[in-house]
Every structure is written in structure tokens, then in C-alpha cells.
Amino acid sequence: MVLLCILPLAGCGLGAGADIGVGVGANVLALTTIHRTIPDAVVSLVTGKDCSMVRLDNGKSYCRHLQPLPPPQPYCTQTLGQATCWADPSKLPDHAPQIASGPYQLSPLQLANRDHRWP
Template identity: 45%
Template sequence: MQRFLVLLICCFLPAACGTPWTEPVAAVAGADLVSVMAFKRDMFDVVWSGLTGRDCSVVRLDRGESYCRTPDPPLPLPPYCTHTLGEVNCWTSPAVLPSPPPGIADAPTQLTPEQEAYRTRTWP
């Protein structure tokens, strides 16, 4: 954010003096500031993210993160849990059981293709 404040001071201060080159520079700086506020990316980041398909932003650098967001790793499978006498047993894989009893959870164990596409989406 400090970068943008310095940019605004450097661009708008000479604009008050009426030099002809400062008007386009001030317009670009203003558009860049609006881009950061609206998209959390400056104009270069919007173009770069669109070209590469990755989520890249100087705002991430300001937070101490990498310039481009790393892809999320695949989600692990949830544990497979069954009832026994008085307790619940859970396994990481039902394939190790010779004849797996019905599980406790009545839910899907994996994301649907739409959910996975949303989870791993790229920008924009």
C-alpha cells in the first residue's frame, strides 16, 4: 500500500503545477489505485493473471505471501468409521477390511466435479 501512496504523491503533486506529462500519468495511477481497491490487483496483475490463468497480485506480496497463489493440494479422503460393540472404529482406507461393514456417515466421500472445479478454480 505504501507503494501506491508514493505513486500518488509523485503523480498528483506535479499535476497541480500543470505540467502536460502528468495528466496521463495521474490517470494511469488513479486507474491502478481503483484496480487495487476493486480487484485486489493492480492493472499489471490483472493482465498477468489473465494471461497465465494463475491468481497473482502485489497485494499478496504486501502480506508477505508469494506473488502467485499456489494450487491447492487434493483433499485427503475422510476416515471410514463403523460401529462396533460400544465404540466407533475409524480406518483411513476401507480397502484394508475384508468385508467392510456399513459406515456411520451417510455422506459422499469425495467432492463432485463441480465442487472440485470451484475449489481449484483459477483467476478470473
């Protein structure tokens, strides 16, 4: 969108160094609004990944990669003096109450954030 706004300025007779200033200004504007440079936005749109020079500056990879889903949490119940854990609670004969009540899987919002495409 920024490129479309700058395109009409191409024939306005800007000085030799003004082209660099316009490009730098457009990238600064893009960094402050969409948190990536114009080339980053193009790469992100083409690949569908979240790619940014800001990620490189933070010591991360250029494009955000999908991480594998975490393994399912074991289902633990209290027995005499210790906890017993099972990987598959459906195989329990009476499905005893679990010791800790916590999330068993990622929430729909966490899955949407994990799998979202840019933009």
C-alpha cells in the same frame, strides 16, 4: 480495457506529472473493480493463475497455488466400545453404516473453485 480507454488521452497535451496521475488512477480503478493492479491483471492472464499485489499485502504468496487434494477420509464403524476405521470401505464384507455422516470428498463446486483459472 482500462488501457484502451486511456490510450486516446496520450496526445491531449497532459502536463508532465499528469501521466503519473493517470497511471495511479487507472490502478486504483482496477483495484476497486477486479481486485488487482493492471500489471497484476496482465501477469494473471499470461500465467492463468490468480496473481495479485493484494495477496502480498495480506501476507500470502503473489500467485495463488493449487493445493493438493485432501486425503480420503477413513470409513469408521462402531464396534464394541470403540470405533474401527478403514481407508477403503469397498473392502468391507458387509459395508456397515458409518458412525459420522460427512462429506467423503470435495463437492463439484469446491473442485471448480480450487481449479479455476483467472479471470
